[in-house]
Amino acid sequence: xxxxxxxxxxxxxxxxxxxxxxxxxxxxxxxxxxxxxxxxxxxxxxxxxxxxxxxxxxxxxxxxxxxxxxxxxxxxxxxxxxxxxxxxxxxxxxxxxxxxxxxxxxxxxxxxxxxxxxxxxxxxxxxxxxxxxxxxxxxxxxxxxxxxxxxxxxxxxxxxxxxxxxxxxxxxxxxxxxxxxxxxxxxxxxxxxxxxxxxxxxxxxxxxxxxxxxxxxxxxxxxxxxxxxxxxxxxxxxxxxxxxxxxxxxxxxxxxxxxxxxxxxxxxxxxxxxxxxxxxxxxxxxxxxxxxxxxxxxxxxxxxxxxxxxxxxxxxxxxxxxxxxxxxxxxxxxxxxxxxxxxxxxxxxxxxxxxxxxxxxxxxxxxxxxxxxxxxxxxxxxxxxxxxxxxxxxxxxxxxxxxxxxxxxxxxxxxxxxxxxxxxxxxxxxxxxxxxxxxxxxxxxxxxxxxxxxxxxxxxxxxxxxxxxxxxx
Ligand code: NAP
Numbered sequence: 324x325x326x327x328x329x330x331x332x333x334x335x336x337x338x339x340x341x342x343x344x345x346x347x348x349x350x351x352x353x354x355x356x357x358x359x360x361x362x363x364x365x366x367x368x369x370x371x372x373x374x375x376x377x378x379x380x381x382x383x384x385x386x387x388x389x390x391x392x393x394x395x396x397x398x399x400x401x402x403x404x405x406x407x408x409x410x411x412x413x414x415x416x417x418x419x420x421x422x423x424x425x426x427x428x429x430x431x432x433x434x435x436x437x438x439x440x441x442x443x444x445x446x447x448x449x450x451x452x453x454x455x456x457x458x459x460x461x462x463x464x465x466x467x468x469x470x471x472x473x474x475x476x477x478x479x480x481x482x483x484x485x486x487x488x489x490x491x492x493x494x495x496x497x498x499x500x501x502x503x504x505x506x507x508x509x510x511x512x513x514x515x516x517x518x519x520x521x522x523x524x525x526x527x528x529x530x531x532x533x534x535x536x537x538x539x540x541x542x543x544x545x546x547x548x549x550x551x552x553x554x555x556x557x558x559x560x561x562x563x564x565x566x567x568x569x570x571x572x573x574x575x576x577x578x579x580x581x582x583x584x585x586x587x588x589x590x591x592x593x594x595x596x597x598x599x600x601x602x603x604x605x606x607x608x609x610x611x612x613x614x615x616x617x618x619x620x621x622x623x624x625x626x627x628x629x630x631x632x633x634x635x636x637x638x639x640x641x642x643x644x645x646x647x648x649x650x651x652x653x654x655x656x657x658x659x660x661x662x663x664x665x666x667x668x669x670x671x672x673x674x675x676x677x678x679x680x681x682x683x684x685x686x687x688x689x690x691x692x693x694x695x696x697x698x699x700x701x702x703x704x705x706x707x708x709x710x711x712x713x714x715x716x717x718x719x720x721x722x723x724x725x726x727x728x729x730x731x732x733x734x735x736x737x738x739x740x741x742x743x744x745x746x747x748x749x750x751x752x753x754x755x756x757x758x759x760x761x762x763x764x765x766x767x768x769x770x771x772x773x774x775x776x777x778x779x780x781x782x783x784x785x786x787x788x789x790x791x792x793x794x795x796x
Contacts (some may be wrong), residue, residue: 327356329506332516337362345381346412347634347643347679355499358524362535366520370462370489371539371550378459382437389433389484391512396426403457403504407472408570408635412644415636417598425473431762432481435783437619438725452794457787458666459487461541464534469495469646470601475546476505478777485695486786491520493531497646499523532558541565549771567775567785569767571700575721576606578675580614582733588622590757591613599642600704604729604759609698610717613710620688620708624669627684644680645703649679654703657696659687661707665691687738718746727770729759
């Protein structure tokens with residue numbers, strides 16, 4: 324497969340290269356071109372050059388290119404899933420789920436591309452018409468994380484291309500291979516040279532900064548940690564670059580006394596264990612009514628303990644290794660800290676010896692309400708459980724965080740479910756559901772979880788500017 328930079332429709336070498344590791348063994352699986360600032364500016368040049376023709380390309384043609392990319396991804400689902408599993412470590416079942424989800428963004432935005440809309444109204448004075456048209460923002464820098472290397476890329480590339488923008492994708496350096504495979508698919512689908520450029524780099528800070536300070540760049544769409552999001556928001560301020568930020572989460576999972584516990588445990592397994600907990604949407608804190616907490620914890624622990632842990636690429640594995648040493652070390656530290664403060668491991672709770680970045684599925688009970696594990700993004704297969712007594716207390720605990728991406732609520736009382744959904748400060752709520760991600764829905768957070776929405780109709784508006792033309796006729 325290609326391992327060079329993809330700029331202006333060509334595979335170009337870089338001055339340096341870097342290694343990609345297999346999280347199951349820590350061994351090198353590939354060496355990839357390491358883009359620098361000069362390469363980044365060459366990519367901006369290519370994207371800016373391709374912009375006018377791409378934005379003038381009929382929406383139907385742009386739509387058909389995206390549709391073809393969806394079909395190619397679907398045809399190659401097995402090989403793409405294997406690649407994701409290899410470089411990210413996730414179990415093949417999770418990787419297959421990601422490919423289907425990722426491809427769906429191309430299909431959805433193929434359908435959206437032809438629904439360009441504007442408005443025309445008469446001004447209140449009656450003197451003129453107010454005509455509003457939508458135009459592509461222009462050259463976009465897309466920065467993606469390692470946890471969904473395909474889906475986080477297509478969730479940005481799909482709407483950007485549908486809107487008529489051109490892009491430079493800077494993938495996470497832990498998982499550049501999937502991004503390069505996507506470049507091959509897009510080129511084969513008919514994306515013209517320069518419309519999509521892919522720039523793996525170990526010097527993310529420097530290359531992204533160089534692009535954000537080039538006046539031809541008009542937007543940055545970032546998915547990753549809140550910490551890096553803050554840096555990019557500050558850099559974007561220099562040239563007043565349009566920003567979309569999909570940042571960290573700290574999702575509460577609320578189980579009320581009237582919840583259907585079977586369904587709550589099923590939902591908890593999805594909300595917690597999709598991608599082994601390495602998801603911004605992962606349930607991070609379980610708040611369970613005191614009357615059902617012991618039952619819920621014991622059922623969840625039984626299900627978690629039964630999961631098969633192993634190399635992501637091995638058939639039958641349900642939980643792969645975490646992505647790298649830093650991530651597994653962080654999870655281990657948070658669990659040790661909670662146990663030292665009095666929490667009890669109902670299952671798991673200790674990092675195994677041996678190679679690979681494995682952490683066992685873990686359920687913690689008796690977690691102190693001020694424990695670090697409830698404040699930080701765990702990003703691993705650990706479910707800390709805290710009890711509550713009243714609805715007001717549950718909502719207050721759920722909102723006691725600077726994050727606001729997603730929350731999960733389990734209750735059979737629909738009025739309560741909707742009341743609590745409205746009271747929780749989050750961009751998304753799973754009401755009696757452990758999964759919210761859907762290419763047709765607006766995904767995104769409030770508070771320090773982000774700015775803007777991806778997916779759905781809103782996702783395309785993030786790549787369009789409204790132009791108002793005052794007309795007299
Ligand atoms: P990260 O460390 O913030 O990295 C994300 C991306 O930013 C990577 O491509 C990284 O490149 C790059 N980067 C790092 N430092 C940079 C800098 N100074 N300037 C420019 N780019 C920089 O996040 P991660 O560890 O990959 O991903 C996990 C985080 O993503 C979690 O917080 C998770 O919640 C969040 N996330 C959010 C969503 C959402 O939709 N809200 C979805 C998925 C993940 P390198 O790989 O080279 O460092």
